[in-house]
Each structure stands twice: as C-alpha cells, then as structure tokens.
Amino acid sequence: MNTRLTLLALSLAGALLAGCGRPAEAPPVLGEPGPLPEAVQRVGDPALGYEILVNRGYLSCGVPFAAYVAGERERVAEATLPGRLERNAKLPYDLNWAVDANGVELVVTNCLACHGGRFAGELVIGLGNAFADFSVDPRRAIEGIGLLVEDGAPAEAWRRWADRIAAIAPYMVTDTVGVNPAPNLTMALMAHRDPVSLRWHAEPQLEPPPRSPLPTAVPPWWRMQKKYAMFYHGGGQGDHVPFMMLKSLVCTDDLAEARMIDEWFTHVRAYISTLEPPAWPYSLDESLAAEGRVVFEQHCTACHGTYGDDWTYPNLVVALDQVGTDPAYALQAVEAERFIRWFNRSFYGRGAHARPAPGYVAPPLDAVWATAPFLHNDSVPSIAALLDSSRRPTFWRHLTEPREYDQETLGWRYETLDHGKEGAADAAEARTIYDTTRHGYGSGGHTFGDALSDAQRRAVIEYLKTL
C-alpha cells in the first residue's frame, strides 16, 4: 500500500473509531430573551484598522489582477476612498488588492461590498447596502472570468477562488434583490471546513444549510459602539473580532493565516467602534422633534435606549412572541446546532460565543433614518410603515430609476404592488419584488407604534431624524 493510501486508510479508521461509542454531544448553550452580557473587547489601533479595511487581502482569494484589468478596461473608474494604497487606489471602493502565496496579484472583495452604502450621493462606510443584488447565481460570471486568466499560477489562483464560490453559490442566491444572505453563506462555508485545522473540503462535512437563504438586513457599523452582541438574534457574543472576520472563511485554509487576519481585525474592530452615525442632511422641525422625543421616551426607550450625551442602551433580546416579527431567522439560528458547535470548537470560538436566542435584539437607533428598509429582514420599507402596521405593504419594490429618499416616511421610495413574484412579467422582475408572504420575509410584528396617534407618529419620525 502506498503512503497516500495508508494515510487514507488510517484517517478513515480514525474517523470510524471516533464515531464509535462516543456519547451524544450535549446541546450547545443558547441565549435567552433578556439583557445581553457585556464583554470587554480587545484594544486596537483605529487608524491601522482603516488602513487594513481598505487595503489588505483579508479575503485571500479572488480574481487575478491581470484578468481584472483585461475585463474592466472599458469601465469608467468609480470614486474610491481616501487612504487607498498602491493598486488599491485605482480600484472601486469595494475591492482590495492582494498578493497570494505564489506571488499572484489578486483583486478581492472587501467588507464594504455589503457594509458600504450610498446616501444623498455619498458613500457611507458602515451603512448596509440595501440595494446589493445577491439574487443572481454568481457562478456564470466567475467561471467566465476564466477566459481572461493566463496559465500557471494565475490559473491556479482563479480555479481556487472559482471553486470556493461554486461550492457555496447554491446557498447564497436570494430570491429578492436587496436582502443579504450572509448568515446562510457563512453556514455553508462552515460545512466545507474542518473547524480545528480550517482545511477546506470540496464536499460538505456537515449537513449544509437550506438552499434558500433567509433574508437579512445589513446593520450599520456605527451601532457596534453600543452593542454587546453582533447579530439580530443576540448571537455573536464575547470577542467580536472572530465574527467580524468570518468573511475570510471563503479562502483562509490554515491557522497561520487565520491568526494574521485575527490580528488585523483587532484593529478593524477598533476602527469600526470609532464610527459615528451620519447626521440628518435635510431640514428639521426641531419643535416637532422635541415633541417626538417625549413620545419616544414614553414608548420606545425601554427597548431602544436613550440618546444624546448621556445615552443609555439596554442591549435587550426581546422574545419572539413579544416582538412578533418574522421568527424564521432566529429559529433557524437556535436550531442550527451543528453550526453553533462548529463555531465554538473552531479557531474563531476562542473567547467568542455563537449563542443565538429565540428572539431579536432591539437595536440602537442612531441614524436609523439612513438604514431603510427595516426589521431584521428588510421587510418594511419605511419608518412610517414600521410605526403604523396598517401602512405596511404586502408586496412592494423599490423605485430605482432614480433611487430617491422620502424625507417624510424615512425610507427609499417604493411602490406597492397587487401581486407577488408569481404575478411578475419575468424572472428578472420577480427578483425585484419583496413578497412578505414568503417564508422568512414576513413584515408582521413590532406593532408598538399602532398605539400612537398620527400626530405622535409624525413627532417620533421627526425625533428619529435627530439621532
């Protein structure tokens, strides 16, 4: 028997022995509704964190630079960001330049692909991109890039990246433009990796997540100053760095690289914690806002906190039956025990705890006006509709030609439809329709604003513009 076969046989035998007689694993520790525990975060250098965020290859596989240049030669250069170094200075804001272990220059995505949004014509770092389109299978475009890739090390780099994306693509295609598949995508990556060595397996080693990702909204980064937990369901407790770097699971195949990115993201987290919410850029009725503050502090503060110099924030997970919003996302998280175990056993689980709860965290509302659509699943298009559940559309879609912000309702302009995706003219149109009757897309719950009068709601809306 040759060496490879011997090793294979030994590993198979080991796997069998490991499975024999092993006691059933105890259920993982889950979170519960109520206050979240505080956790001290590692200290980092915010300036270095920004430099890393917009310049380095923390996603360490991607498109060979030469192929990117060949494919983009006729594209008009987009505005970039300050502090972009070397080749990064010529790349769009959501792409970084990196060099792989074989010396191949790469173009890789960075965090801003999801965490950079535009408001009033400006790119806002940390604002979730509510218009990103994950509804198209990326495999065609990624495979097609192969036309532009040279032989040798660049081809190897392209194949590695393309194969990774191909493996997870079935779990990351949403059925609606604008919503984000990150949680499902992350679970798919976990299924393909050994939690201890981080070795990649072409075939999943765990039962993969469902092929239809539940929709999630991308929360703004400036909330991280106040939050004890990363995610809507209260999971992501303890050290936040490992959660922030999970995007690197696409390409990080060994612990040495994971440790390097972990060090980088200590600084990235420090940078994120310095981000201030943007200020309302339009006119304001300060008198009405003052009235709204009174109403807000009577009806909303208990969960969402107070604002101003002496702000308070309770970091509270509200039980599903109390908040009433679509439960699918939280339930999927608490039921996905294999992925909770994976995380807690892995490199990423040192000092960090997955620990989702059957509920949703009432978020801080700093610059909430900028973060439409609302709820954890982007199901409610405006604050006005959030505060008056009778105004929530069952079927709706953003008006994007042009994309306009409605200063009265605090949301991007949209149209209400009389049909869901089934009534669309074609598949492309169907992808633009937000259908709240679909699993995980429900817009119910959080009806606390229904108790307010119209005047009170108008006042609260004006107050929210000041946050």
Next chain:
Amino acid sequence: MMHTRNLLVVSALVLVGVAALAAWWLDRRVDREPAVPLEHALEGIDALAGQFPLPGAEALDWPRDHGAKPGQFVESWLFAGLVRDETGRSYGFQLGFERVALQKEAAVRESAWGTRDLIRARFALEPSGARAHFEERVSRAALGLAGAAPAPAHAWLEDWSFTLDEAGGTFLLGAGGPGAAFALRLVMPDVPPVSIDSELYRGYWWPGARVAGTLDVDGRPSAVDGQGMIERLWGRALPAGRGQLGLARLWLDVGDGRMVRCEQLRRRAGGGTPLMECLGHPAPPGEEVELGPKEQGWETVAGIRYPLRWTLRLPETVDPLKLAPLSRGHTLSLDGAWRGIIVGDGDMERWGLLELSNFAAP
C-alpha cells in the same frame, strides 16, 4: 425573425482567433528576422479592434447583411452541410471565410501588395467513414488574390469563393483541395434566420438551406444534394475559447424539425461548471439542454486532446443523442481549432457541425 441575445457570448467574446491569425501572419512577415514572441505579436490586436465600431443595433436586412462590411474589424461567413451522392453515400462539407482588418484605414502604399485586410478561408470535404479532406488558406486582400465585396455578397481567396445570386436567395460555393472539390448551390429557406446578438459581434444563423451541386473526390465527380446552413458574424471579435476556457460550438439538425445552436465554455483543466447557451430554430430549445463530452470520447489530434464525441439531451427527449464525427483524420485550423461535421446516433438526418477551440490542456 427570432431575436435572442446571446449572453454567454457577451462574456465569451474574445479575439484569440483573430489574434492567432494575425500572429501567424506577422510571423510569416518576419520569418527572416529574429522571431517575434507570440505574446508580442498579439500586442496591439485588442487595441486595433477597439478602434473599430461595435456592431450596430439596426435591424438585420437581407441580402444586405450577407455582403461584406468593411467598416467592421472582423467578419465571417461559415457554410456547412451534409449531402448525399447518387449511391447514398454522405459527405459533409465546410467552407468558411474570415476577413480581418490589419489597420483602421485603407492602406496607402505605392506597392500593389499594400492591403488593409487579411482573408482566411477553410475548405473541408468529409466523406462518411473516411478521411476528411481539409485545406486552409490565408492571403492579403491585394492584387485580386482575395477579398470580400458588399454587393452582391461575394468573398474569394484565389479560386475559392462564395457568391450570392442576383435574386439574393441562393449562394454559389466553389472550393477544392488535393483530391477533393465541390461546387454547390445553397438555396436559403423562406423562414427567417435566428439572430445572434452579442456585445462585440452580431449576425445570424440560418439553417434549413437546400443544397445541390457536384463533388469531385479523387477525380470522380458526382451529383449531390442535401441540407446546409450559414452562420454570418461581424464585429470586433469572433467567438473562440481563451484563457482557461475552451469553447465548444455545436450546430445540429435534430432530425425532428428542430435545429439547435449551442455554445459551451468549459475549463481546459477540467472541473468547474460549464457555461452554456443555446439558440433554436424554429423555437428556442428551453433552459434544460444538457450537452457534454462522452467520457471515452476524447481523441488526440496534433498532440491535443479533443472531446470529439458528445451527448446532447434536449427538453422533452428521453434518450440523449450521441454525437460523433462523420469522418476521421481531421486537421486543425491555424488557430488550433477542431471543426468537423458530426451526426447523431449514426443517423444522417441528424447532422451538424462541431467546433472546438482552445482545448489544449494548460
């Protein structure tokens, strides 16, 4: 007219075929000088193509669009078909012309050899079960040696040519090589062609032509008739495999009234998910077309492994068609592509053309 935007080819558009031709040409020109590395010879081809306009979006029109379009960087005419002689023996045929510009403006030189365009032509006659006859020629469009004319549509390279008759509905083809020649008439059908609309080129595929004429194989002439097709393209590029992807193009008369034209990009090194798009006549074949090389269908041609045997499964079809070359002993084109007439399940009513480019393993 069916009008289908070929999204696959938007991404697949490449200049490699033209570039290889130009490199070969440049290499010939400097054969008494230090060799020009291929990558250097190719430099500038993309830039030159970029100086030419993208193909317009105006409605297709015949016979105008059969004729040459000298304002385009590159254009091609591909004729192919399957005919039978009086004994029932089948022969595949191909005649292709490509014109590529070597510079943007007309050549201004005192020499009569001065030219702006290069013409490449391919001839193939493929007897069923026997060795294929193949020849390829390249010539500058000067001194009457080769050229392409807008009206009436006409292209020639030495004694090879096609000409559209005055009525605009019949092509006259004539070409030959060592031991084989043909003179054929292709009468185009009344139904309109299938539009090919891509980012860098456009054109049409027109299947269903009636073919009649004579073949001469090893000095024995015979009358033949059968079916044929034309594919006409123009623009900044022609479709070909490039980089890590080979491109398989298949045109097939399914034999039940349906005809399909599929393009599939596949990794040369294996793996990955092939990208494919298909057009159909008289209707698109739907999304569920399956096309792939047979595991045992690979053969070595000029040192390169080519998948010469494929299977095709169309929607609402239970058994896949098994596609195999009609003849043997094909010669690769100057651009390294394999092209040959194929038949499905050995049934001469199910004939087609297969083109494979950039399949050499990396």
